[in-house]
Amino acid sequence: MEITQKDFGESTILYSLTNNNGITLCVSNLGARIVDLIVSVAGEKRNIVLGFDSAKEYIEKDLYIGATVGRVAGRIIKGQFTVNDKKYQLPVDPLNGNTLHGGAKSFESRLWKSRTEETEERISVIFTYESPDQEHGFPGNLKAEVMYSLTNEDEWIIDYQATTDQPTIYNPTNHVYFNLTGDVTKTVDQHSLFIDADRFAVVDEMTSVTGELRDVTDTPFDFRNNTSIEQVFKTNYKQNVMVDGLDHPFLLNQTGFEKPQAIVTSPKSDVSIEMYTDRPVVVVFTAQFGENSPEMRGTKMVSHGGIALETQVSPGAGVFDGFGDISLYPDRPFHSRTVYKIKRSL
Numbered sequence: 001m002e003i004t005q006k007d008f009g010e011s012t013i014l015y016s017l018t019n020n021n022g023i024t025l026c027v028s029n030l031g032a033r034i035v036d037l038i039v040s041v042a043g044e045k046r047n048i049v050l051g052f053d054s055a056k057e058y059i060e061k062d063l064y065i066g067a068t069v070g071r072v073a074g075r076i077i078k079g080q081f082t083v084n085d086k087k088y089q090l091p092v093d094p095l096n097g098n099t100l101h102g103g104a105k106s107f108e109s110r111l112w113k114s115r116t117e118e119t120e121e122r123i124s125v126i127f128t129y130e131s132p133d134q135e136h137g138f139p140g141n142l143k144a145e146v147m148y149s150l151t152n153e154d155e156w157i158i159d160y161q162a163t164t165d166q167p168t169i170y171n172p173t174n175h176v177y178f179n180l181t182g183d184v185t186k187t188v189d190q191h192s193l194f195i196d197a198d199r200f201a202v203v204d205e206m207t208s209v210t211g212e213l214r215d216v217t218d219t220p221f222d223f224r225n226n227t228s229i230e231q232v233f234k235t236n237y238k239q240n241v242m243v244d245g246l247d248h249p250f251l252l253n254q255t256g257f258e259k260p261q262a263i264v265t266s267p268k269s270d271v272s273i274e275m276y277t278d279r280p281v282v283v284v285f286t287a288q289f290g291e292n293s294p295e296m297r298g299t300k301m302v303s304h305g306g307i308a309l310e311t312q313v314s315p316g317a318g319v320f321d322g323f324g325d326i327s328l329y330p331d332r333p334f335h336s337r338t339v340y341k342i343k344r345s346l
C-alpha cells in the first residue's frame with residue numbers, strides 16, 4: 001500500500017492511495033473530495049467516478065462532484081430549522097427559497113487541513129475543517145473531520161466525526177458519482193441497481209421532500225431485485241418526469257456493515273460497487289445536468305452520465321414525522337461510517 005501526493009493547482013493537494021491490488025483512490029483537500037477511483041477491469045484501467053483534472057476545474061464547474069457536502073446535505077425547506085427549541089433562519093437560494101447543501105460555497109469549496117495515516121489494514125487521509133459559529137447561519141463552532149481510507153479488501157471507507165460547542169444540526173454526505181463503464185459519454189441507464197428500501201420520500205417540483213413516504217411496490221422506484229436503471233428513465237411516472245430521473249431519498253430497510261444496502265453494477269457486470277452505511281437513507285441522484293453537463297477529463301459528459309449514492313439522514317429531518325433527527329449537541333459527538341466496496345472481474 002502506498003500514499004503519494006502532488007500539487008493539484010490553486011494551492012491544493014492531490015493524494016493518491018494505492019492498495020496491494022492496484023486500486024488507486026485520489027482525493028483532494030479542496031472540499032475533502034474524491035477525484036479518481038481507478039481500477040483495472042479485465043486488464044484495462046478504468047476511472048469509475050466522475051471528476052476533473054485540476055482544482056481550477058472544480059472551482060469553475062463545481063456541481064459538488066465527489067465533494068464532502070455540509071453542514072447539511074440536501075434541501076432545508078425555506079432555510080428554516082429548530083434545535084433546542086430555538087428557531088433559525090439560514091440564507092436561502094433566491095431562485096427557490098431553500099438552502100441546498102449547507103449554502104452556497106460551503107464544505108465543498110473549503111480548503112481542508114489534511115494529514116495521512118498508515119496502518120496494517122488501511123491507508124488514510126484525514127481531512128479537518130473548523131466551521132465557525134454562524135457560518136452560513138448555522139449555530140456552533142463545528143469541528144468536522146472526514147477520513148478516507150483504502151483497504152486491501154478493496155474498500156473505500158468514509159469515517160465522519162464532528163463536535164460542536166452549541167446545539168446545532170449536522171448531516172454531511174459525500175457526493176461521489178459512479179459511472180462504472182469509465183465512459184462519461186454513456187448514460188448510466190444500462191447499469192443495474194439494487195437498493196434495500198421499501199419506501200422512498202416523494203419530492204415536489206423543486207426537489208424538496210413533501211413529507212410523504214411512499215411504498216416502492218409497483219413503482220419504477222422498486223430496486224429491491226437489482227434491476228436496470230433504465231426502468232426509471234423510461235417511464236411516465238410523475239416522480240421521474242418531474243425531476244428527470246432519480247433525485248430521491250430511499251429509506252433503507254437495514255443499516256450496518258453485514259450486508260449491502262445498495263449495489264450498482266456495470267452494464268457488462270464486470271464491476272460493481274457495494275454500499276454499506278450506518279445512515280438511515282441513501283439519496284440517489286442520476287446526474288440530470290442536462291445542458292450544464294460539464295466537460296471532464298477531455299470529454300463532454302452526457303446528462304445521466306453518473307449516479308450518486310449519498311448516505312445521510314433524509315432531508316426533511318426535524319420537520320416531518322419519520323424523517324429522523326439531525327440535531328448535534330456538545331455532549332454527543334457525531335460519528336458515522338459509509339463503505340463503498342469494489343468488486344470486479346480481474
Ligand code: GAL
Pocket residue numbers: 063064074100207247283285310
Ligand atoms: C444533489 C441534489 C440535486 C442537485 C445535486 C447537485 O444532491 O439532490 O438536486 O442539486 O445535488 O448538482
